[in-house]
Amino acid sequence: MGVHNSRLVKLFCWFVVVTAFFLNGFLIGWYARPTQTQSNSDAESHGYLRDFLDEMQADNIKQYLRKFTRLPHLAGTEQNHRLALEIRDEWLRFGLDSVDIVPYDVLLSYPNQTRPNYISIVDDQGSEVFNTSLSEPVPEGYEDISDIVPPYSAFSAKGQPEGDLVYVNYGRTEDFFQLEREMGINCTGKIVIARYGKIFRGNKVKNAILAGATGIILFSDPADYCAPGVKTYPDGWNLPGGGAQRGNVLNLNGAGDPLTPGYPAKEYTYRLSVDKGVGLPKIPVHPIGYTDAANLLKNMGGLIPPNNWKGDLNISYRIGPGFTAEFTTQKVRMNIHTNNQVTRIYNVIGKIRGAVEPDRYVILGGHRDAWVFGGIDPVTGAAVVHESVRSAGKLVNQGWRPRRTIIFASWDAEEFGLLGSTEWAEDNSRLLQERGVAYINADSAIEGTYTLRIDCTPSLHSLVYDVTKQIGSPDEEHAGISLYESWHKKDNWTGDRDAPRISKLGSGSDFEAYFIRLGIASGRARYTKDRKTERYSSYPVYHSVYETFELVERFYDPSFRKLLAVAQVRGGLIFQLADSQLLPLDCNEYAFSLNKYSRSIFQLAQKHQGDLLKYQVSFDSLFSAVDNFTAAARDFHDRLTHLDLTNPMEVRMVNDQMMYLERAFVDPLGLPGRPFYRHIIFAPSSHNKYAGESFPGIYDAMFDIENSEDPAAAWEEVKRQISVAAFTVHAAATTLMPAA
């Protein structure tokens, strides 16, 4: 090998080495460069989820519950404003990017401070021979608290109607029909008395007005507000005889502030005159406890009601009208002086800005205002939100930032008709419509000690199961297993599938405007009673002065582990919705549910088989639309498995499809006569705001069949509603198909 050769070899080596370094450099450069702005991979995100869940502490929730229930904080009062400022300051301290107080001026309603509301029995001289109590006996330890608002029906008309009493059971549509048709009782000019329970109180009031009543008294019957074998508060969690349920008696159907329907109640906003306000009852309404109720009911005359109209008072229930025997000349008089007034309320809105898609919003919202102390409603919810904010803030301080923007909301004036949340939704309707990914509601976190209760849109089912599998069960008898497992054992979704039961959303809390008006995927979570054995309405002391910190600490959740589990469920949902690269929404679950609902509404129609033939009513178009949707959802999820996750535009496009799926079920024309209830798949029926119905338009039209004097016209409306539902499901299917 000569010099020449050796030089060549050397040169060659040089070349090889240099090329190798170049290539090395090139490759390192090529791969080092990020191809997209990606926050956390989903694996990293999962680690942060664990941290987020583990950071939350039962004891913190307890402290927050203690702190936020010391004083009454009714909407529109100085105390509730102070609480808003306190929460804002703490959320800022916890680490949120921004926290704002957002005020609105809405119509609220308070008792007259100098002329108390009460109900009398008056003799034929007009003298009051019996008066109901002016307030509830205050629980021990709270004797020195001022500003406890006495039980009243918010937005009641003023007035002093006098007349014979008619007992109308729960005051449901069917109760009034039974009264009129089977018992031949005409309520015109009467004062009706209805027991609380089964349906939203505002629906009872509406029914009473339709029946011609001049006033309505609402009472808590022990049959509905005392669990067997449980003592009354403070010795147990049953409602004492002197306790009564406050509450608004509006029929807003989602309008928010009665004076500014459709628009936020800002300073410049045009306000209807109060006589044209939405949903305000035209008659006096007043709530009483069962001790007072017994006195009003015990001397009633008239028919003996059927057994399922009888409660557990130690009297013989009678329908009336009026009193019996020596009491026939006595009348009942209501004395109601409650005032409506436009009042400033305050939402607290906190944000964590999204790292990758700041224009996508995931919302955790719950109300802050309480009728009195809010021991359960809403502070179990507000305390849970507070702890979620603290935990999220801690992650932010450590450098984490979710993919999407998270919004935390402390709503005001929920008790007066979901006013704070609805006004904010109206104020931000354009942003929410274009950018709202999901809304998780955070009202009362507990109403029983048995197991988890979830009401949510079908596309959240899979995420709920996923999240609850990552949370430990708080049930003492189920230590060491997941929440999912204990929930599954206690409340299996029998019939449909072997999984924990999930319910439909109704209304009655702040998700309403977000879900039913705007079509944002929504859900709620709380601990609940055993629906198979516990038959009382709500929880017994609901909306009474006995909703205290001690009620929760002694009876509902002494360890605060159930509230912690609820915090982890709500928080876990928000976290995953905000941080997953692909939205954790399951369109196949929506298809599954639509299938079930369409079969169920078809079944409901089968009791009119003759009419179905006679009026040529067919559900085929609906079934066909559901089949079409089912195929579109399946194909969509199939395509998802082949998605290029490194292509940010492709990810954004499929996420948009998932986000807008819920929106596609919104009909801009709304349900008949209810312009703010626009979700064609889920809304309360017109007969009970609390219960969510599927295909509410069809449901309500069918409900009317039995009461209509023109069945041909009534069946035409059913057919129209079937057509609207079929179109809506078809339209939703198009949103899941390839874009062009």
Next chain:
Amino acid sequence: MGVHNSRLVKLFCWFVVVTAFFLNGFLIGWYARPTQTQSNSDAESHGYLRDFLDEMQADNIKQYLRKFTRLPHLAGTEQNHRLALEIRDEWLRFGLDSVDIVPYDVLLSYPNQTRPNYISIVDDQGSEVFNTSLSEPVPEGYEDISDIVPPYSAFSAKGQPEGDLVYVNYGRTEDFFQLEREMGINCTGKIVIARYGKIFRGNKVKNAILAGATGIILFSDPADYCAPGVKTYPDGWNLPGGGAQRGNVLNLNGAGDPLTPGYPAKEYTYRLSVDKGVGLPKIPVHPIGYTDAANLLKNMGGLIPPNNWKGDLNISYRIGPGFTAEFTTQKVRMNIHTNNQVTRIYNVIGKIRGAVEPDRYVILGGHRDAWVFGGIDPVTGAAVVHESVRSAGKLVNQGWRPRRTIIFASWDAEEFGLLGSTEWAEDNSRLLQERGVAYINADSAIEGTYTLRIDCTPSLHSLVYDVTKQIGSPDEEHAGISLYESWHKKDNWTGDRDAPRISKLGSGSDFEAYFIRLGIASGRARYTKDRKTERYSSYPVYHSVYETFELVERFYDPSFRKLLAVAQVRGGLIFQLADSQLLPLDCNEYAFSLNKYSRSIFQLAQKHQGDLLKYQVSFDSLFSAVDNFTAAARDFHDRLTHLDLTNPMEVRMVNDQMMYLERAFVDPLGLPGRPFYRHIIFAPSSHNKYAGESFPGIYDAMFDIENSEDPAAAWEEVKRQISVAAFTVHAAATTLMPAA
């Protein structure tokens, strides 16, 4: 320097060289790697725009106009279906990705084939002493054509009302007020006769019904349908005395098919009964030419009208009621047998799938159906769309693909109330709401020979100027300069600014559902007359049998260069909207226009200064909202200049903000009583569908002030509308602010 040292130097050199190569490699690798999926850069896109514009040929447009005007192609006829299939086949051949025929079953209206419509003068024996003609004299060359529908008012009620005639001028709201208040004429039970012009014919019919008329005759007065010094067709382009204007007389207010308001008219869709259909007039209506009109009017009695009520007929105009002198016993009888019937119509929908954002839609749509041959309306538009499709298809065949999806639409049944376009908008409402970037309308491309006319949303102003600067002027006297320049010379936007004038969108063509209902940025372009000197309505032979190919070839555009220019404007807008990386929408222009409109509606209110004080009407909230919007728009465009264009998510987010800006002006509750007119900034007033008003809610409320019997209530409505407008502008501003 020893060996040791020399080796060190050598090693150092090695190190430097190797490192240099590595770094070189790294940097090349780093920068070589594409950071996003980008179709064409904007520079490339610009080159394709030039190709796209240059590919279009005047002669092709001429051939298409010739081909599509040989036979009548009324909506719902076999011939118009055949034309749809032909267009589908050609669009596929041109290179679109997909072309579909999309049918709907809508309510149309045709004359009874065996009982012709006409109007008689009857004597006191009931004998017909004069009858109007049953058809128009057919132009030369078309004598053998069958299926020419005679002049009629589509959707007229059937009937044979008889009575005295009242001349109501143009039949405007103010004309009827003048009749009733100043002349003391009551139209109840009368047949009214109105001249065409100034407002949409459907508004005339509505006013006649409100006035109590039992029938309405519409005629073309030479004052409104003949230009001075111009001969009648075929010797010129004026309307002959035997010609008459067809047209629908609905008051749909954007509902689309009268039997399926809000929903697409598919097979399964629920249909209202015809008596409940939207907008159908309850009285007979019929159009006549000026030869017939002279015979009806010449013997009228009663008051002499004011001069501005007199047309150019060689008679002495009288108000009536009824005839004069020896004719007083004569009456007028209408004989109308027109039938409504549900009929299948066919849209043609063609697509070019977007390369980067297939889920963003840019639409070029125009109708295909014509009253007879459609020489101007719509085929000048349809021929232009056809040539645009051919040019775009050619680019696609060369490998080009736009960033966003382009949709081309050939609508059916526009003449019957914008039915094809509205049903398709309803059918695809969810997709359009989430994904619609812009809609460019392509109805008649020429109505005069003077200069360009653009009606569009303010955010398109800058793009229109940009595009017209890239197109040559077709004006013979302006050879060699741009369309922008010749347009600027002929129609300067005096007062506001030194630029060509652009007008507001009204209604009366297929953009309506897209713009006014859905809030998609829209515009239209055509060649027009000189508005300063030419005072006739529309173009004289509008909707007559004289709209032929020869009309355009001989009088309107012999070189077809004006139609080519319009094709390039419409096509250029679509191209830039579909292919620019950043959407070419200008929010500052919207702010500028809102400023102007708010000042103008404020000015309009100043004629009621006393009332403004008395009822405390203030426009401050609106001015403040406009200021807020102006600042938000300015900041938005400032931020745009700092945008990282290599970050696809950032680009998508700002484009979404621009796309959704127009949507933000839509109020889901709609304008009062007009649920499908939902744009708060632009809609026709309730008094004339053709003219676009800004702040139509406020405008209509102010219009009502003068006619209201309860001014306090009328001013309350003005205040409410100001509040709605202020809120809407504020809400739109929020969409331009940073997302979180």
